[in-house]
Amino acid sequence: MDRLIFTSNATIKEMATARQVLVNDLANLSTVGFKSSYDVALKSIKVEGPGFDSRFQAQAVARNSIRMTPGSVMATGNPMDIALAEKAVLAVQASNGEMAFTRRGDLKINPQGQLENGSGHLVLGDGGPITIPLGVLININPDGTIYGKDPAQTGAEPSVLIDRLRLRDSTDVTLGRRLDGLYQIDGKDPGTDIAIGTTPLKVIPQALEGSNVNAIEAMTRLIDQSRSFETQIRIIKETKGLDESGASLMKLA
Structure with missing residues (x-):
């Protein structure tokens, strides 16, 4: 159960980096000559701590690379x-x-x-x-x-x-x-x-x-991220419920 909660929590944390890039693009929708950024990239980092040395975790990083597609x-x-x-x-x-x-x-x-x-x-x-x-x-x-x-x-x-x-x-x-x-x-x-x-x-x-940010595409991606966030929160809640149910079965009558 702890592993599942850790994975969901890590997913929520990595989604925040992509959301920051997307929100920055939306904030500059009306900025003259603004260019949007490419999506975040994933890199593998070694997880330190108790356990096997071969454990790696995906981490999102902002590339800050510019899309040079022209605006209107x-x-x-x-x-x-x-x-x-x-x-x-x-x-x-x-x-x-x-x-x-x-x-x-x-x-x-x-x-x-x-x-x-x-x-x-x-x-x-x-x-x-x-x-x-x-x-x-x-x-x-x-x-x-x-x-x-x-x-x-x-x-x-x-x-x-x-x-x-x-x-x-x-x-x-x-x-x-x-x-x-x-x-x-x-x-x-x-x-x-x-x-x-x-x-x-x-x-x-x-x-x-004008800015080359597509408002409809950016809003669609933002809605998709919000739904993914809700899904991860639901997984954490369900995992907590399963853990409590398993603990109650182990109690003595």
């Missing part, structure tokens, strides 16, 4: 908004100064005149964080170049190149989620850059990419 693209008409095409990612500067990647493209200019996204991370260009001159109207082209024009100028004055967005292709790499929600190359040191490929990367100006 929404036209906004805002010249500061961009949606990253295909599997392109945008390089940004994390709060600790490391380079990381994101798909969030709701850009804005902070009070210091630097370009950042909706999460407050500085957007990186070819030469580092991108600085926008005061009062300049910017225009972002599909190739990631940023041009600026002084609205006070009259006539057909050409726009001036300010910088280029640091875009990288994530097709041949596996990205993992950092604690701050940004992406990094899975299995590499934080701040490692993605190798520059030969395929030209593009953005969709004046548009935003």
Whole structure:
């Protein structure tokens, strides 16, 4: 009986890890450019304590690997908004100064005149964080170049190149989620850059990419986990009842 209760209790504990990943995906259903995570993986660990040395227990671990399937693209008409095409990612500067990647493209200019996204991370260009001159109207082209024009100028004055967005292709790499929600190359040191490929990367100006989380699929999986949890609790209760029945048979008349 104790073994059956231990197995059910271990199942409930391992289900909690998968539920945390699923709940995090649901919480970011409306987050711009959010990418869902793959399901948890199972690994075998050796059970220490009295008993045979060959006892192993399955343990669920969160892989934090990112699904790069695209989300829906929404036209906004805002010249500061961009949606990253295909599997392109945008390089940004994390709060600790490391380079990381994101798909969030709701850009804005902070009070210091630097370009950042909706999460407050500085957007990186070819030469580092991108600085926008005061009062300049910017225009972002599909190739990631940023041009600026002084609205006070009259006539057909050409726009001036300010910088280029640091875009990288994530097709041949596996990205993992950092604690701050940004992406990094899975299995590499934080701040490692993605190798520059030969395929030209593009953005969709004046548009935003929505989350790729499927609400119906996520809710179905959450309901399935809830039913599995109820089943394990029922098994523990039934086991307790069987144990009490067996104990009563052993009592002396």
